[in-house]
Amino acid sequence: MRPLNQPITSWAGRRVWLVGASSGIGAALAQELLQAGATVALSARRAQQLHEVAAGHAQAIVAPFDILEETAWGERYRDICAKTGGIDLVVFCAAAYRPERSWDVTAEGAAHTLAVNLGSVYTGLATVLPDMLARGSGGVAIVASVAGYVGLPNASVYGPTKAALINLAEVLYADLQQRGLDVYLINPGFVQTPLTDKNAFAMPALQTPQAAAKAIRSGLASGKFEIHFPKRFTIWVKLLGTLPYRLRFALISRLLVPK
Ligand SMILES: NC(=O)c1ccc[n+]([C@@H]2O[C@H](COP(=O)([O-])OP(=O)(O)OC[C@H]3O[C@@H](n4cnc5c(N)ncnc54)[C@H](OP(=O)(O)O)[C@@H]3O)[C@@H](O)[C@H]2O)c1
Numbered sequence: 001m002r003p004l005n006q007p008i009t010s011w012a013g014r015r016v017w018l019v020g021a022s023s024g025i026g027a028a029l030a031q032e033l034l035q036a037g038a039t040v041a042l043s044a045r046r047a048q049q050l051h052e053v054a055a056g057h058a059q060a061i062v063a064p065f066d067i068l069e070e071t072a073w074g075e076r077y078r079d080i081c082a083k084t085g086g087i088d089l090v091v092f093c094a095a096a097y098r099p100e101r102s103w104d105v106t107a108e109g110a111a112h113t114l115a116v117n118l119g120s121v122y123t124g125l126a127t128v129l130p131d132m133l134a135r136g137s138g139g140v141a142i143v144a145s146v147a148g149y150v151g152l153p154n155a156s157v158y159g160p161t162k163a164a165l166i167n168l169a170e171v172l173y174a175d176l177q178q179r180g181l182d183v184y185l186i187n188p189g190f191v192q193t194p195l196t197d198k199n200a201f202a203m204p205a206l207q208t209p210q211a212a213a214k215a216i217r218s219g220l221a222s223g224k225f226e227i228h229f230p231k232r233f234t235i236w237v238k239l240l241g242t243l244p245y246r247l248r249f250a251l252i253s254r255l256l257v258p259k
Helices: 024-035 047-054 070-084 107-135 158-179 210-222 232-241 245-255
Strands: 017-019 039-043 059-062 089-092 139-143 182-188 226-229
Touching: 017 024, 017 070, 017 107, 024 039, 024 047, 024 210, 039 047, 039 070, 039 232, 047 059, 059 070, 070 107, 089 107, 107 139, 107 158, 158 182, 182 210, 210 226, 210 245, 232 245
Parallel strands: 017 039, 017 089, 039 059, 089 139, 139 182, 182 226
Antiparallel strands: none
């Protein structure tokens, strides 16, 4: 069967904008792609960390900014394009997460997580898509999560943002494929990063950021639309999402609701 996207097998000369590259999965993916020969523009707020990720890679471009500042997107994009001539693939990898039960959610905290995880992606799309559409080529990769497959306790705001990103990636695929663009949806299971260091519970099938980066690169090389890993975990969460609610809630309550 033909892959849903053009497989990315060669990274030499490919220009990637990785948003959320200062730690965790984004930092590991940046290094994986730099080692493979890509030119990678690294963005996040912490410039020092970005410089550490970029160290030793001549094709790394450090481009720090806060994704909540709408005007900064355009400024950074223009800086990066001035250096690279354009972007072939943008990876939306930034996120905010706070483990919180429903009664812990505040309006302010929810608004912040929604803005970082979801709102910023719309600003980013508005920034990069016009040039990609004009060229008729380019790729958009959205890092969502298995937390978007089903409603899980502790992911009171984070989970809904990831469910929305999964939906958004599907919308984008339907619209952009016919215009020559590729859309990748990346759904990791648990990865050991500063984001998950906040979790007080045992995380099944926990992976390293480096393993996650390799799984993402391998998914991109296969031209997959959805890149989910590790399969020994993600398949079960997918299955949970297909169960009738009565059964699904009973399982979630028994296995996942903190007592
Ligand atoms: N770890 C997991 O188990 C897991 C599982 C499924 C999905 N994911 C997803 O994978 C992606 C990477 O997460 P991670 O686990 O690697 O966490 P992480 O290490 O905390 O990385 C989050 C990134 O987002 C950036 N970021 C946050 N707020 C920002 C802002 N306002 N402006 C610019 N950048 C901002 C952070 O950089 P600065 O703080 O420097 O700004 C950092 O680079 C996220 O989308 C996450 O939801 C993670």
